[in-house]
Amino acid sequence: xxxxxxxxxxxxxxxxxxxxxxxxxxxxxxxxxxxxxxxxxxxxxxxxxxxxxxxxxxxxxxxxxxxxxxxxxxx
Amino acid sequence: xxxxxxxxxxxxxxxxxxxxxxxxxxxxxxxxxxxxxxxxxxxxxxxxxxxxxxxxxxxxxxxxxxxxxxxxxxxxxxxxxxxxxxxxxxxxxxxxxxxxxxxxxxxxxxxxxxxxxxxxxxxxxxxxxxxxxxxxxxxxxxxxxxxxxxxxxxxxxxxxxxxxxxxxxxxxxxxxxxxxxxxxxxxxxxxxxxxxxxxxxxxxxxxxxxxxxxxxxxxxxxxxxxxxxxxxxxxxxxxxxxxxxxxxxxxxxxxxxxxxxxxxxxxxxxxxxxxxxxxxxxxxxxxxxxxxxxxxxxxxxxxxxxxxxxxxxxxxxxxxxxxxxxxxxxxxxxxxxxxxxxxxxxxxxxxxxxxxxxxxxxxxxxxxxxxxxxxxxxxxxxxxxxxxxxxxxxxxxxxxxxxxxxx
Numbered sequence: 001x002x003x004x005x006x007x008x009x010x011x012x013x014x015x016x017x018x019x020x021x022x023x024x025x026x027x028x029x030x031x032x033x034x035x036x037x038x039x040x041x042x043x044x045x046x047x048x049x050x051x052x053x054x055x056x057x058x059x060x061x062x063x064x065x066x067x068x069x070x071x072x073x074x075x
Numbered sequence: 076x077x078x079x080x081x082x083x084x085x086x087x088x089x090x091x092x093x094x095x096x097x098x099x100x101x102x103x104x105x106x107x108x109x110x111x112x113x114x115x116x117x118x119x120x121x122x123x124x125x126x127x128x129x130x131x132x133x134x135x136x137x138x139x140x141x142x143x144x145x146x147x148x149x150x151x152x153x154x155x156x157x158x159x160x161x162x163x164x165x166x167x168x169x170x171x172x173x174x175x176x177x178x179x180x181x182x183x184x185x186x187x188x189x190x191x192x193x194x195x196x197x198x199x200x201x202x203x204x205x206x207x208x209x210x211x212x213x214x215x216x217x218x219x220x221x222x223x224x225x226x227x228x229x230x231x232x233x234x235x236x237x238x239x240x241x242x243x244x245x246x247x248x249x250x251x252x253x254x255x256x257x258x259x260x261x262x263x264x265x266x267x268x269x270x271x272x273x274x275x276x277x278x279x280x281x282x283x284x285x286x287x288x289x290x291x292x293x294x295x296x297x298x299x300x301x302x303x304x305x306x307x308x309x310x311x312x313x314x315x316x317x318x319x320x321x322x323x324x325x326x327x328x329x330x331x332x333x334x335x336x337x338x339x340x341x342x343x344x345x346x347x348x349x350x351x352x353x354x355x356x357x358x359x360x361x362x363x364x365x366x367x368x369x370x371x372x373x374x375x376x377x378x379x380x381x382x383x384x385x386x387x388x389x390x391x392x393x394x395x396x397x398x399x400x401x402x403x404x405x406x407x408x409x410x411x412x413x414x415x416x417x418x419x420x421x422x423x424x425x426x427x428x429x430x431x432x433x434x435x436x437x438x439x440x441x442x443x444x445x446x447x448x449x450x451x452x453x454x455x456x457x458x459x460x461x462x463x464x465x466x467x468x469x470x471x472x473x474x475x476x477x478x479x480x481x482x
Binding site for chain 1: 258284419
């Protein structure tokens with residue numbers, strides 16, 4: 001019988017899709033709210049929603065960079 | 076995912092990416108200035124400024140402007156009139172003759188008028204003579220690589236290949252991320268390859284929806300020339316049947332553009348008539364002013380409906396219904412250009428474009444590294460394993476050997 005690969009690895013699998021799906025939905029919302037709303041609050045919401053993927057990316061980069069520098073070089 | 080399925084998706088991802096990466100890089104780089112093309116165009120333009128006029132100040136009659144244009148270029152023909160609703164400008168397109176213009180629209184040129192004063196603000200030379208400007212260069216590289224319709228279709232296929240690469244990339248994302256928290260980037264000297272992979276996966280997955288939307292709407296835009304040609308050949312030709320065989324409208328019979336605008340506007344009071352293509356143009360008909368109108372609301376303002384005005388009688392012949400594929404094309408435009416949500420949206424578009432370049436470049440780096448490693452280790456490993464068992468670039472959770480998989 002095949003053991004679960006996660007047990008081979010000795011760690012529980014993490015859920016993969018919540019973040020990508022959330023960011024994808026935010027992108028869809030951002031694209032449509034500016035297109036259909038066109039002004040006022042809808043535009044602002046669009047800018048905020050569409051900024052999320054970029055903000056998340058930047059946060060991940062900063063975390064990776066600070067982790068590698070706090071370890072004092074290669075791990 | 077079994078190793079076999081994984082390998083298939085992996086091959087699909089590699090090849091669809093490799094086919095389009097170079098062209099996608101050109102598209103992304105030329106797309107950067109194109110996001111701000113209105114602003115750059117204004118900045119590079121040698122046009123005179125508009126006169127200070129109240130917004131609701133009366134505008135100069137179109138017939139006066141067409142008369143000025145004819146006076147300036149005696150013997151030439153007027154090809155079109157465009158009345159901007161965004162800026163107080165009227166553009167009058169001209170050309171040496173219909174024969175030359177229809178053979179090569181590049182021989183056409185335009186005069187820009189101040190709508191309030193009637194002053195000529197700019198005399199735009201024909202691109203065929205005045206050479207190509209910076210934005211025009213970017214646009215041609217972005218849209219057709221100077222190869223006309225062939226270039227449109229070729230880049231359309233590249234766009235489809237990009238969308239396929241993105242979908243296969245999303246499928247491959249799961250096995251690679253099985254044991255990694257979202258957004259992990261494994262840095263460190265020995266983990267160089269992994270850092271490239273993690274960066275590729277992260278930037279690819281966060282922008283997947285945007286890249287899909289801009290990719291597909293880009294493909295849609297590449298099809299605009301054949302789609303418009305199809306529509307002209309089918310729907311418009313069918314509508315012109317009653318006029319078939321009649322002599323083309325001669326200049327002496329031509330009623331005024333001003334009257335054509337009024338007639339068209341009366342036919343569609345809830346829409347705004349913005350332009351007229353003169354009879355004889357390959358973009359119109361031999362017997363009509365081919366008028367374009369658009370909705371007054373922000374979204375319907377992107378949906379254009381043509382109106383045919385008989386150029387001899389000045390009567391509206393038809394308000395033409397647009398087919399679904401041209402409506403889809405019109406809706407796809409703002410979603411591709413990012414020009415519908417103010418400057419912040421344009422800035423976001425530029426940043427997204429830059430992240431897309433990161434996805435492309437990290438993908439290329441991964442491919443080169445994998446290739447050089449394969450070359451180093453070729454012949455020593457079985458094809459079924461595809462790489463050494465310690466290969467950390469293999470997806471997590473997949474059995475490393477065929478024996479493991481079948482145990």
